[in-house]
Amino acid sequence: MEMCEQCGKQAATVHLTRIANEGTKVSHFCQDCAASQGLSAQQDIQQDLRECRHCHMKFSEFAISGRLGCPACYLEFEKEIDAMFVQMHGAKNHKGKAYSEHSEGSLGTADIQSLTKELAEAVKREEFELAALIRDKIRQRSDHAKIDRT
C-alpha cells in the first residue's frame, strides 16, 4: 500500500497526474491531505479534454465510467492506463496466452527503440511490407509522444 507523500501516515488514495511541458508527474496523497490542498478528483477529470483519435471517447468520459471506447484507447491513454494496471493487477505486462496469429499485437505498445530494431531486421530480411508497417507504427508512436508533450 502506497503511503501519502505529504503526511506519510495514511494510505494514499488520491493519485494526481500533472501533465506539463517536461512530461508527467504523479503525486500520491491521502484523502485528508488532498482535501487540505483543495484537490477534488472530479475537477481534474473534467479539465482533461483529450480524446481517442479512433473512437473519440474523451478521457474524462473514461475516468467517470471506467469503460474504454475501443481497443485503440489503450494506446491513446497508455500512461494513465498503465498506472491503473499497477493498482488493479499489481502488474502492467501480460504474461499469459499469446495470440499467435497476431503476436505483434494489434496496437504495438512496444517502445520506439525496439520497433526500430525490428525495422532494421525486417529490412535486412528484405521483408519490405512488414518494414513499411513497422515504419508507420514508429511514426504513429512518435506523433503520439509529441501530442503527449503539448
Next chain:
Amino acid sequence: MVQSILTHAIPPWLCAAGPHSDIVISSRIRLARNLAHHQFPARASLYERNAIFNEVSEGFSRANPGNSFNVVNFGNLDKNQRDFMVEERLASPDLATFDGDRGVIHDSARRISIMVNEEDHIRFQCLDSGLQTLTLWSEIDGIDDALGMQIDYAFDKRLGFLTCCPINAGTGLRISFLLHLPGCVLTRAIDAVLCGAGQMGVSTRGFFGEHSAISGALFQLSNSAAMGNTESEFCESTRAVVESIVDHERKAREKLLANARLELTDKIYRAYGILCNASLLSLEEFFNLTSAIRLGIECTLFDKCTIHELNRLTLFVLPEHLRVCMKKEIPENDIRAQRAELVKLFFSKHSTPQFPLR
C-alpha cells in the same frame, strides 16, 4: 404443476457433483475477448453491433463445424425469455437489458456459453458444479483458440487481450466460485475469512454477480487481477484460496456440530417450519431459510429432501422459472405468494414416500 420441475433438466452447475460440492456449489471460468477493428459494444452503433454479432456467430460456426451449439439472439426474445436464461446463468443481467443484436451461443448441456456484445464483444464461459478450474480452463482455451483463428482479436504483445474495462485486460480471465458458507457465518468467522481472501487477490460478490446482495450465506468469489500471471497460475492460486476457505467452512461446521448441535437442529427445523407454512416468500427469505436446510442436509440433520431436489427448487422459485412452472403470467405483487405455494407443495409432497422426486 410440480411436473415441470421433474421434467426440466437443470443446468450442470446445479447438479451438486464434483469436488467439495457440499460447499462449492459451482465454478465458472470466464474469458473476455474483443474484435480488433470494432468499438466496444456500449459505444458501437446498432449497425456496428449487428456486424459484430454476425462476425462472431459466423466465425464460431466456421470454427466448430457440425457442432450442437445454439445461437440465441436476444433481440428476438421477449423479456421473460431473456430473464429465464439469466436465471440459468447462461447470460448476465446486463446482457438482458442491453438493446440491439446481442445474445448467447450455448451448448445443449448449458455448460458452455458465449455471450456476444455484452460489455465485451465476446465472453466465453464454462460453468459446472463443484470446485474445478483447470479442466474448465482447458475447454475454454480450446474454444478460444479455434475462434481466434477465424476472427481478429484485439491483442497487444505487452498488454495482452484488450477489454472494455482495464480490470479484465491481459488474460481476460475471471475464475469465480459460488460458495455456501453457513458455518463461517454462524460462527462469525466470515468477515475474517473473506478479508483474508481479499488480501490473497480473491474478491467477494453476491449470488448474481456484481451489484447483487449477499443472502443465504451464498458468496461469489473470484480473482481480482487478470494480468501479470498466466491463466494456469491464476487458476491455481485462486483455487488454493478457495480450498483454504473450504477448510475453514468444514472446521466451522464440525465446531457447530460438536458444540451447538441442538441449536443448529432447532434453526434448521424452524426454517423448515416457515417454508412449509409461509403464505408469502421473498427470494431473499427463501435463500436465507434454505441455507439452513442445505446445511442440514450436508450435516445429515435433515432428510426431508436431497440436495438435488433442493437445487431444483432453488432454480424454480426464481421469477421466470416460477412463471414457467406455474404455467401462467404472475403479476409482480403476486410472486411471493406463488413462490410460497410452490415451496409448500414441494415440501408437503416430500413428506410422503410415494412422491416421484424420491
